[in-house]
Amino acid sequence: MLEPQGTLFFLLLMMAFGALVVWLVLTRLVVLRVLAACLAFIPAMVFGIAAVNKYYDYYQTWGALFSDLSGQAQSIPHLSAASLKRDGSLQQQISSTNAGLDAQFGDLFSTTVTGPRSHITRQVYVYLPPQYFAKAYANYRFPAIELLHGAPGQPATWVNVMNVIPIYLNLLAEHKASPAVLVMPDTDGGLQYSLQCLNDPHGLQDMTFVGSEVPKWAAANLRVQNPGPMWGIAGYSEGGFCAANIGLQYANKYGYVGVESGYFAPIPSQVPASGLAGGKPHDINVFAHNKRLLAINTPDQYIKHIPVGIGVPEFYLAAGAEDPSDVQSAEYFRQLLLLRVADMPPVDIVNGGGHQARVWRAALTPMLDWMTSGLSWQVQHWAAVAEAHRAHSAHKVNDPMP
Secondary structure (H helix, E strand, C coil): CCCCCCHHHHHHHHHHHHHHHHHHHHCCCHHHHHHHHHHHHHHHHHHHHHHHHHHHCCCCCHHHHHHHHCCCCCCCCEECHHHHHHHCCHHHHHHCCCHHHHHHHCEEEEEEEECCCCCCEEEEEEEECHHHHCHHHCCCCECEEEEECCCCCCHHHHHHCCCHHHHHHHHHHCCCCCCCEEEEECCCCCCCCECCCCECCCCCEHHHHHHHHHHHHHHHHCCECCCEEEEEEEEECHHHHHHHHHHHHCCCCEEEEEEECCCCCCCCEEEEHHHCCCCCEEEECCCCCCHHHHHHCCHHHHCCCCCCCCCCCEEEEEEECCCHHHHHHHHHHHHHHCCCCCCCCCEEEECCCCCCHHHHHHHHHHHHHHHHHHHHHHHHHHHHHHHHHHHHHHHHHHCCCC
């Protein structure tokens, strides 16, 4: 197959390289030798890139590669701020799409969100499940899951590489998952950066944008629950660290956290110069001069010092069996979680891969099953609590104490 991971593609690259080397050896003209040497570098370089791609099992098709690098997912509709202002509301634009297809497959779109406090403006992908368009759910406010990509990555990676939508639709069809809205923000602002969802004391307030402003935007513009126990957050690799860190620090905004091959202590970030979008990336430890902030933003340290009055979200941990470091980190963090939660957090050790996309795709199925089931229970639970409160209030009005 001529796909990026296909055997035929690798054979063609080796044949091209071999032919150019033969030409280099046989030709007598210096100009042609230089040309052959330069051309031979191209298949050799592509072979190396393709080998890395195959190892990480990242891009499986040319379409996925092009779409992800261009930041698009099958040319999905983009609902811009200008169109929102012109058309009145996001809900009106959503309802104007193909109702039949939406009711069968759901709806995926992108939009631009600006954080009022962070002043960050970035792209956010949103997936509405088929139930969002069903009459039975017309008055239902859905739980939501925020999905955070790794680095390099962007929201489209969840669609083009992680295949989150077909995986989720399959779970819904088999009644192994409950309906939830998926919110996929850009956490880095560019493929050349790695911000780790941190609030830089002297720069970008990425955690504020990802962990607070995006959920608030979703609750204000979509039929989803307010941030709290009916929200989940999950990610892979750098996104896994983001999910763990945000889940602990914003514990009142999330009830469930999923960490796939994540780490639990920050590493040097690649941030834009002067904190401006498009600036040249440079490596920096954003907490190099603030040990207190470093401790708070290190999940495997902070979990041991979270104030007793703050609840800890439920965690789902996953790692590839062939990456001992990821497995050890997940197992160690589970032991730390047991200091604060009574139930053993699930750890999914995926065979046949290490720190690779095939592991993250495989872990998505059980994680979404676990997380959406928990979120659905939370919706039912808090609906029952609200109903009991209303009934109690009505009883006090109708039968006041003498």
